[in-house]
Amino acid sequence: MSRNTILREILSDKELMEKYGIKEKDLDKISTSPPFYKDVVETMATIINEKDNHLSDSQIYTRIKNIYKL
Amino acid sequence: MASIINSISFNNFFNYYGNHEDNTYDLEEGVNIIVADNGAGKSKFFNAFLWLFKDQILDSDDKISKSIKDVFVKIISDKAKVETPIRGTVECGIKVEYTFGTRHKFQIIKSFIATRISENITDPQSWQFTPKDVEVNKSDLVIHRYKPIYDEDEKRNIIDKLIKPSFRKYSFLQGEEVDEIIDFTKKSSIEEAVQNLTDIKKYEELVALTEYLKTRAEEDLKTQNKDSDNQNDRLEKAIEEKSNIQKNLEFEGKKLIEFQQTYNDAEHEKNELDKTYANAEKRKELDDKLKDENRKLRTVEKEYEEFLERINGRFYDGNFSWISMGFDNIVSDYKRLNDGFNEERYKKKALLEIEDSPNTYFHLMPVNSPDLVTLGSMIEKEHCYVCDRPAKKDSEPYKYIVKLRDRPKENNNKKSFVKNDLKEFFGNLQINAQPFYNKIGSIRESVNRTRSKEQELNDKIAKLKAKVKSLKDQRKDILVAGSDTENSATAIISQYQGAIKRMENSRIKIDDNLNPRIKKLKTDIKNPENEIESLSNTQNIPKGFVDNFSIAKDLSEATIKAKDRVYEKMITLLETHANKHFQQLISKNELEGGILKFEKSPSGSITFNYIDSKGNIVAGNSEGFQRMKKFSVVMAIISANTTEYNYPLLADAPISAFGEAFTEGFFEATGNVFPQSIILVKELYDVNDDMKLTKLGKRLLKDENVKTMYVNQVTPGAEQIDRVTTKIKLK
Known part of the structure; x- marks a missing residue:
């Protein structure tokens, strides 16, 4: 199962879609590759990608913080 | 891209006497059937793959898998052993050729050399074992020329590519092994299948990771909370409240895990005991009956003995006077x-x-x-x-x-x-003799009465003995049929009932207590979380910290839900596929249509039942039927795979417990599920037929899904030492 499938499956949660304005028609276009048009997508894509790249949890958090420029 | 076995050949391997050229089976994509009577090389054929994948052989004497080096003497053809002179050598091996996709073909050869050092050919001490390196060759399908592979890892990969190790249990099986593959007594059974078929493990890892990221994001958010105004107090209170709820959640979560474990253990114990319990219950019932019947038998036997003793007395007792019988005149x-x-x-x-x-x-x-x-x-x-x-x-x-x-x-x-x-x-x-003489007239009647009584007692004893024997036979059948031991039936019943009670107690705790509490706490925690989120927005906390926490919190929740959804979807998919295959498997039977139902138990395991049209669970079907259900699930695991299943099915005697109608359904279904099936069967063998095939065998021979069919034969009446398997290719 590809990273994209996992990403889409997680982001397909109704509450999440509603809160972050993800449209049903856009769901299929969402990918773990940039460009990311929303932080929530980029965050989840980073989590999936970096997990696959065998980064540790804290290393992944550091990457996430970069998204929010922290 | 599927792995397709093109051929398998044997060199002095068990009854397959001679070199590879003498013993080659060419196989094709689709269904391949090797028909063989007992002792004609089915299990030996299967053993070749066991050697290929695991370096083991299933010893037919004790049904234990053993390392090649421990049983090498048994593996060599007896005829080849006899023909090997002392100090001479004999080579024994197997060779498998398979293609993967449209580009490559592989050849794998496993073999060893045995040197004879003394007379007794069956004694391992008479032979010296010299293993040979596994030989793996690779060829292009265009320019067919094998080139040897030297790298050990690559060799291993090529062997593993034939049937992926994690799928071997579904693709490489022997008879009753299918019962073990889908062992619903183990929670892991279906879960393992789901894990093989989905990325559920990845989702589980992501659940743990997003939870960790949420905690880190929350900690970072707290560090930004420096003000001490009213809103700050509210924020701190919300954080504290959330922390308290979180602690409660963790506490309840731990308890839930404990009770789930208790439920799971009890369920496992109950499932393990299912067969023995049914047997034990039956056994206890039989034991009680036996006890009762034995008591009756003893009473009647005692009555009979006393009766016989009394007969003696009747000769000399003046009331009976039997001694004077015949003295009428x-x-x-x-x-x-x-x-x-x-x-x-x-x-x-x-x-x-x-x-x-x-x-x-x-x-x-x-x-x-x-x-x-x-x-x-x-x-x-x-x-x-x-x-x-x-x-x-x-x-x-x-x-x-x-x-x-x-x-x-x-x-x-x-x-x-x-x-x-x-x-x-x-x-x-x-x-x-006067008193006796007076009775002579009634002696005959008295004797007749006594004889009737004796007959009556004998009949009673015979009936009771027959009943006791029948009960004992039934009891013995239970012990033979099941994996039952001679443990006390009462102990098994009490253990079984104990397990059910523990399951019920845990279920009540989980369903009626912990789950509602956890659900409430999860709802409750949203309030302080939302409060933290909204208050953070109104404070001078940098947006990035707020967004980081907010998104981390939402993603954590969404990942948990996604994991549950994927699992549920796969179970539903498996159920759909299993039912499709099941209907196909039973299509030749006159069975009332029911459905296979997968249900989640409180411990999270999947229960698997056959439900009739009225929704009742149907239990106690024949072994063949039970195996058919499990085959449906195995096939479902294969066909529900989102990508095409790429491995052949190698099965030795998979249909031994089936009736003919099931067997026909099986061949039809397997052809639709596996890209290639190699089925070793004896049920299609008919010694009296010219082609050595049953009617069903002949029907299958004409079936277009069946691509090759061989009949194995051994030298009729030959001693083991001269026994050689020969094959006839029918298709």
């Missing part, structure tokens, strides 16, 4: 015989006396000889009137006349003729 007979005897006796006595002294009884004179008076006169006158001659005193005629006169006097000297002591004895007997 004895008195009259005796009287008649006695009279006759006496008459005869007297006759004989008379004759004897006459014989001894005939003159005493007979007058030696002519008829009308003189009487005593005349005789007296004749003596006095000294003259015989009979012959009219003188009879002078003391002369011979005179003495004779005197003798005649004195004749009666000699009769006093009587001689005993025969003893006559018994007259009194029989008389006494008659007197003493």
